[in-house]
Amino acid sequence: MILDTQDLSKRAASAIEEADQFAQRHLAPNAAQWGQGLFDRRALFEPAGAAGLLGLQVPHEFGGLGLSFGDKVKVLHKLAQSDFSAAMALVNSHNVAAQLVKASPHELAPRYVSHLMRGSIVACxxxxxxxxxxxxxxxxxxxxxxxxxxxxxxxxxxxxxxxxxxxxxxxxxxxxxxxxxxxxxxxxxxxxxxxxxxxxxxxxxxxxxxxxxxxxxxxxxxxxxxxxxxGKAFVDIMGAINRARTYVAAMCCAMVTQALNDVSVYGHKRTAFGQSLDQYQGWRWQIAQAATALQAGELLVRDACERIDKGDEVQTAAAQAKLYATSMAQTQLGSLLHAMGAEGFLDRYAFLRHLTAAHTASLADGSTAMLLERVANDYRFKPGAT
Ligand SMILES: Cc1cc2nc3c(=O)[nH]c(=O)nc-3n(C[C@H](O)[C@H](O)[C@H](O)COP(=O)(O)OP(=O)(O)OC[C@H]3O[C@@H](n4cnc5c(N)ncnc54)[C@H](O)[C@@H]3O)c2cc1C
CATH class of the missing domain: 2.40.110.10 (Butyryl-CoA Dehydrogenase, subunit A, domain 2)
Known part of the structure; x- marks a missing residue:
């Protein structure tokens, strides 16, 4: 649903297509090796730059794609399906390019942004x-x-x-x-x-x-x-953190989407006791639980994205999206891994990498405790609020 392609601009549709090809060519085949230090992580950035993925929200006049936040999230969703960690590395460098344009359009942006978008330099x-x-x-x-x-x-x-x-x-x-x-x-x-x-x-x-x-x-x-x-730095970072919470939530949904795809394919071809796994009600129910939880996560993400693109207040919506999506991914990735049997532990699947990533996601850009406080603050003086 995050990848709902209705109403996509041409630019957004082609960015999603580029992300898909980049993920297939560069992320899926190499992700397991990066983590083991067998692959130069920086080698990702120049191909990502060539695919336009480091200029998603950088305005046109600076050479970027000038996408809306919601469209950027769709691109990140594609990348995170293959590898959450690589998508995080890329978006963090991208965000600095967009930030330099916003905070220093005449001085720092002309010096660094084109290099950041090409991936010849990396930022954090x-x-x-x-x-x-x-x-x-x-x-x-x-x-x-x-x-x-x-x-x-x-x-x-x-x-x-x-x-x-x-x-x-x-x-x-x-x-x-x-x-x-x-x-x-x-x-x-x-x-x-x-x-x-x-x-x-x-x-x-x-x-x-x-x-x-x-x-x-x-x-x-x-x-x-x-x-x-x-004084201004903290205000800016809080805005950035709300956006980051939203895309991290989307990327958690992406990991579960990929896991569901892999489990569905495997469950159809793997047989036990004379029939395929997906013929067993007990096996199918795990998939049904995951698909339902995923849809709930995606609805929260979509709500937060729409608020951001409209310029509406998003603190609570972003906190709720990340709260729900990270814990949903922690639970469902574990359960979907189990549904794969031993096969799920093979390096060619993302289950183990993504299960760890889901746990790290619950700390980055505001831990679960901080998000719960954020949501609780909204309800503190409103007894009976629903
Ligand atoms: C994968 C990953 C990527 C990251 N990337 C970046 C990055 O690019 N830039 C950056 O600056 N930082 C980054 N961080 C750091 C991240 O922002 C911090 O981990 C996060 O803010 C939590 O801080 P901490 O780990 O020091 O935990 P602490 O603040 O020490 O908290 C420890 C535990 O106590 C809980 N806790 C804290 N305060 C309270 C409270 N008041 N009530 C109840 N419980 C509480 C927390 O939820 C947590 O579970 C990253 C972290 C991870 C794991």
Whole structure:
């Protein structure tokens, strides 16, 4: 249903077609190897750029496709069916290109956006620190005025693409004790003196996202690389997080869609006790449960996408979509894996990678606890609200 192709613009239809071909050519055959470090993850970006996948929401005048949010989600859904982690890596770099256009159309966008869209450089967004995850007000990375620029010090961790990024959007505190109001955002180049990568050693689904960290020691950032002033950075990131929650929810639906496709094909050809698995009611009911849960997830995603494209309030809708879709994927991918028997553990299927990915999805862009708080806040002063 997310991939409902009615009312698609020509541009969106061709982007979805490109995504499909890219997924078949580059993602499906290589995804298992990336996680094991047997394939250069950066090798993904240039072919993705050539397919237009790194400029989905970058406006036309900057060479992008200028798609709506809902259409971008359809493209991501296609990619995530093959490999959630690769889709996350690509969209995170894409988002920085779109952000540079929005925040610095005359200065930073002309310098970096065409390279980001081609995939010749890669970027990421860094909020999380060793001591601050859910509680962003606790960020310890500092930005202190120095001459015409800023001096940055601190550490970031659990950042998608940080293992290989050339440019990083760093969120840093400009005024101790001021909480989120003092946070500003900077575009920092990874070859700046004082920038040092820190490896995050983890399992395959995460390593194929290029998860990593870095330390900043007196990294100088000139004022043209200040993306958002103190105060504005937090407002911007909250908007971005609502959009990310929505597409992560869609990508969780995509993983379940793919699993259902694989299970249906396998259940038809695999026989046991004289008939195919899909002839057994007990086996079919697992599939029916998954298909029903998937449809509910897709409806929540669709609602959030429509709100975003209309410019409506989306905080609660995005939180609900991600809450439901991540937990639906965690449950249903496990159950669909079981329905495959041992076959489901083979590398040529995505079940195991995607099961891990569904668990990581419940932390990235706001953990389940944070989303529940978001939804609860909406209901706090409305007894009887339905
Ligand atoms: C796959 C993946 C990709 C990521 N990509 C990025 C990225 O690109 N950029 C980036 O900046 N960060 C990224 N992160 C980090 C992510 O944003 C954090 O993991 C997330 O914000 C949670 O922070 P934490 O892991 O430090 O957990 P903590 O904040 O330490 O929380 C630990 C546990 O306690 C719970 N908890 C926290 N506070 C409360 C509360 N008030 N009430 C009840 N329970 C609570 C949480 O839900 C969680 O279950 C990524 C993480 C993952 C797993």
């Amino acid at each position: 967004t860094a909020l999380t620190e060793p001591g601050a995850g859910s509680d962003l007000g606790q960020l310890q990375t500092t930005a202190i005025r120095q001459g015409d620029g800023w001096l940055l010090n601190g550490s970031k961790t659990w950042i998608i693409n940080a293992a290989h990024a050339d440019g990083v959007v760093v969120y840093a505190q400009t005024q101790a004790g001021s909480g989120v109001k003092g946070i500003a955002a900077f575009f920092v180049l990874a070859d700046s003196p004082g920038f040092e990568r820190v490896e995050v050693v983890t399992n395959s689904a995460l390593s194929s996202m290029g998860i990593g960290g870095f330390r900043l020691t007196n990294v100088y950032c000139d004022s043209s690389h200040l993306l958002y002033q103190p």
